[in-house]
Amino acid sequence: MVIHEPVNLAMPLAKVLGETIRRNRRLPDGNDLREVLKGFGLEEICLDRGIAVFRGRTVVAMAFPRDEPLVVDVISSSGELSDALEVVAYLDRKLNAFIVEIVPANDIEYEGNIGLEPVIIDAESFELKSSPVLGHFEEEEGSPFLVIDRETYEHWKENGNTDICPICGGELAWKGERAYCLDCGYGVKVVKK
Structure with missing residues (x-):
């Protein structure tokens, strides 16, 4: 797996989070998230109350593993915010579905358009209700x-x-x-x- 910019981490992370929700029938907790990020080859450099920071060669990921929503900000290690992304996982009570989406962390600066369909998982059957293209x-x-x-x-x-x-x-x-x-x-x- 290659990680040169935030999208290279955000897309596989969203995929794994969706798979974890379907398998465990719940949102991942902080320990689950830490293991996933380490599995992508990131080094955990800070773990404090409510935040964990991970570093790779070209990206930095800041995880906020609260009960809900689960948020991971992914930025370039250069500090450039124009391509920063957020991976957000939560239970949408109106839809009765778990949602995992990738959104620009900075709407004003973002240079591209995330063409991704969010991961939508039925909260009762845990069937995938969307067709995200993740890998x-x-x-x-x-x-x-x-x-x-x-x-x-x-x-x-x-x-x-x-x-x-x-x-x-x-x-x-x-x-x-x-x-x-x-x-x-x-x-x-x-x-x-």
Whole structure:
């Protein structure tokens, strides 16, 4: 897995949080979240009341593991806020669903458009009620790719949105099992599980 900028951590984190909610039938607690972030290769550099800070080579993640909502701010290690993102997980009582979404941490400065559909999980059946396009990032020949599994691709295809980049909302050009965004430069690669 490659993490060069906040989106490279936010998307796989949202995926894992959604999977954890479905498996454990609850929001992850602080210990769950710490293990997930360490699993992404981040080093825990601070743990204090209500906040944990993790550092990677190119990103810093600040976790606020309260009971609800669960919030992780991901910023570039350079301190640049224009691409900072928040991963938020909570129980929406009106929808009776758990929601995991990625939002710009700074609406004024954000340069792109998060094209992601949130993870929506029914709070009773724990079935996925949305079709988020989430995965992890790899680099091939200097090009970054969002790697998604076949099941994620099939759900995405059912919605008819496969021409829209899940990262920036731009236009995708497909060539076989790969797509290239004409706007943000990221690619999407479909792999077998």
